[in-house]
Amino acid sequence: MPKRGAYDRASVHAILDEGLICHVGFVHAGSPVVIPTGYGRDGDVLYLHGSVASRMLRTLAEGVEMSVTVTLLDGLVLARSAFNHSMNYRSVVVFGRAWPVDDPEAKLGALYCLSEHLVPGRWDAVRPPTERELKGTSVLALPLDEASAKIRSGPPEDDDEDYALPHWAGVLPFTLHVGPALADPLLAPGIAVPEHVSDYRRPRGSSTPAAGT
Amino acid sequence: MPKRGAYDRASVHAILDEGLICHVGFVHAGSPVVIPTGYGRDGDVLYLHGSVASRMLRTLAEGVEMSVTVTLLDGLVLARSAFNHSMNYRSVVVFGRAWPVDDPEAKLGALYCLSEHLVPGRWDAVRPPTERELKGTSVLALPLDEASAKIRSGPPEDDDEDYALPHWAGVLPFTLHVGPALADPLLAPGIAVPEHVSDYRRPRGSSTPAAGT
Numbered sequence: 001m002p003k004r005g006a007y008d009r010a011s012v013h014a015i016l017d018e019g020l021i022c023h024v025g026f027v028h029a030g031s032p033v034v035i036p037t038g039y040g041r042d043g044d045v046l047y048l049h050g051s052v053a054s055r056m057l058r059t060l061a062e063g064v065e066m067s068v069t070v071t072l073l074d075g076l077v078l079a080r081s082a083f084n085h086s087m088n089y090r091s092v093v094v095f096g097r098a099w100p101v102d103d104p105e106a107k108l109g110a111l112y113c114l115s116e117h118l119v120p121g122r123w124d125a126v127r128p129p130t131e132r133e134l135k136g137t138s139v140l141a142l143p144l145d146e147a148s149a150k151i152r153s154g155p156p157e158d159d160d161e162d163y164a165l166p167h168w169a170g171v172l173p174f175t176l177h178v179g180p181a182l183a184d185p186l187l188a189p190g191i192a193v194p195e196h197v198s199d200y201r202r203p204r205g206s207s208t209p210a211a212g213t
Numbered sequence: 214m215p216k217r218g219a220y221d222r223a224s225v226h227a228i229l230d231e232g233l234i235c236h237v238g239f240v241h242a243g244s245p246v247v248i249p250t251g252y253g254r255d256g257d258v259l260y261l262h263g264s265v266a267s268r269m270l271r272t273l274a275e276g277v278e279m280s281v282t283v284t285l286l287d288g289l290v291l292a293r294s295a296f297n298h299s300m301n302y303r304s305v306v307v308f309g310r311a312w313p314v315d316d317p318e319a320k321l322g323a324l325y326c327l328s329e330h331l332v333p334g335r336w337d338a339v340r341p342p343t344e345r346e347l348k349g350t351s352v353l354a355l356p357l358d359e360a361s362a363k364i365r366s367g368p369p370e371d372d373d374e375d376y377a378l379p380h381w382a383g384v385l386p387f388t389l390h391v392g393p394a395l396a397d398p399l400l401a402p403g404i405a406v407p408e409h410v411s412d413y414r415r416p417r418g419s420s421t422p423a424a425g426t
Contacts, residue, residue, distance in 0.1 A: 020286060020289075020300075020387075021286055021300070023249075023284070024247075025236075025246065025247035026245050027240050027243075027244075027245050030240075030278070031240075031278050031280070031308070032239050032240050032246075032278060032279060032280050033238065033245075034238035034247050034280050034281075036236075036282060036284040036302070036304055038300065065245060067244070067246060067247050068247075069236060069247040069248070069249060071234065071236070071249040073233055075392075075395075076331055076332060078332065078339075078394075079339070080339055081339055081340040081346075082324065082328055082335075082336060082339050082341055082342050083346040083350070085331075085332075085339075087234070089234075091249055093247070095244070111295065118289055119289060119291065119298075119385070122295075122298070123295060125380060126291075126292070126294055126295050126378075126380050127293060127295065127378055127380070128294075128295055129294070129295050129296050133294075133296040155395075155398060155399070156397055162340060163399060163401070164401075165339075165340055166404060167339050167340070168396070168400065168404050168406055168407050169397040169400055170394050170395050170397045170400065170406075170410075171394070171397075172332070172391060172392070172394050172395075172410065172413055173391070173392040173393075173394075174233075174389055174390065174391060174392070175390045175392060176389070177387065177389065178385060178386070178387060179288075179385070179386035179388060180386075181291075181383050181384070181385050181386075182288075182368075182384045182386060183382075183383040184368040184369055184382040184383045185368060186368070186376060187382055187383065188376070188379070191380070193381055193383075194381050197381060197383075197385065
C-alpha cells in the first residue's frame with residue numbers, strides 16, 4: 001500500500017497536535033482496557049492527566065506498559081468494489097511506560113500544556129489551579145520514543161478490471177466543524193466571548209507526509 | 214457527576230450507530246495494543262473485519278479478551294477555572310470475546326452490515342465480493358452483552374464561588390462535517406454522483422440519554 005506506512009517525527013507531531021483526544025490502552029487484571037482522554041504534547045513528551053482517584057492514572061503511574069492512539073478520520077474511500085473500500089485517516093500509536101509528574105512546578109507546566117493543546121489562550125483567561133486542586137490531579141508523562149504514524153490518503157485503488165465498471169468512486173471527506181460557542185446559561189451579563197473562543201480552530205495538518213522528510 | 218454514567222441499551226445502540234470507527238484493545242505478547250478500525254452493528258452483535266493476514270484479526274479470532282471503544286466528541290467545556298474544564302462526549306465500551314464468522318453466507322451478511330454502517334446504500338451500488346475476496350477477509354462477531362455508555366453533556370459545572378469571576382464560560386460544540394464528495398480522478402466520464410453519496414449524513418444521536426429509559 002504505497003500511501004500507508006510509518007512516517008517521520010514531524011508527521012507524528014502534526015497528527016498529535018491536531019487531535020483532541022487519544023485512546024489509552026493498558027492491561028488491568030489481565031484484561032485490555034481502552035479509555036478516551038485528552039492529552040498535551042511538549043516536544044517529545046505526551047502528558048495525560050486525571051483525578052488521583054482514577055483507576056487508569058493509578059495503574060499507569062506504576063510504569064506499566066501502555067499505548068496511546070490518536071486517530072484523525074479524514075474520509076471514506078468509496079471504491080468500485082465492496083472489497084476495496086477504505087478510509088482516509090492519519091493515526092499515531094505510542095508505546096511506552098509513563099512516569100508521574102509530581103513536582104508542583106512541573107505539574108503546573110504539564111497542565112498548562114494540556115490546556116493549551118485543547119484551547120490555546122484559555123489558561124491565562126481563567127482561574128489557575130489551587131494547591132488543593134493540584135494535589136487532587138495526577139499527571140503522567142509518556143516519552144514519544146516509540147511513536148509511529150500511519151497515513152492513508154487519496155482516491156480509491158481499484159482492481160484494474162474494475163475501472164471499467166459504471167460505479168461512481170471517490171472520497172467523502174470529513175472535517176471537524178466547530179460550531180458557534182454556546183454561553184453558559186449562568187454566565188453573568190456583560191461578559192463577551194473572548195477571541196480564543198470565537199476564533200477557535202484546530203491546527204490542520206496535511207494528509208500527506210511532511211515535506212522533505 | 215449528575216450528567217455522566219452508564220445508560221441503557223438504546224443509548225449504547227445510538228452511539229454505536231453514529232460512530233464511524235472504534236478503537237479495539239487487546240493484549241499481544243503481554244502488551245496492550247489499540248487499533249482503530251471500522252465496524253458494523255446488527256442487533257446486539259458488533260462486526261469487525263480485516264485481512265486474514267492481520268495480526269489483530271488472527272489474535273482476536275482465538276477468543277481472547279478484547280475491548281471496543283467508540284467515542285463521539287461533542288465539544289469542549291470551558292469553565293471559569295482551569296480545573297473544571299471538561300469535554301462533552303458520548304462513548305461506549307464493550308468487553309468480551311469475539312468469534313470468527315466463517316460461514317460464507319453469514320460472512321457476506323456481516324460485510325453488508327459493515328458496509329451499510331459506513332455508507333448506507335453503497336453495497337447495492339458496487340461490485341460484490343468475489344469468492345477469493347471473501348476468503349481473504351476475516352470477520353469477527355462480538356456480542357454486546359458487556360456494553361456500557363458514558364455521556365457528558367451540558368454547560369460547565371464551576372465551583373460556587375467561581376461563578377462571580379469575570380471569565381467567559383460555555384461550550385465549544387463539535388460536529389462532523391461531511392464535505393462535498395471528491396470524484397476519483399480516474400472516474401469515467403458521465404457517471405453522476407449517486408444519492409447515497411450526495412445525501413450522505415450520519416445518524417445524529419441526542420447527547421442526552423434516550424427518553425423513557
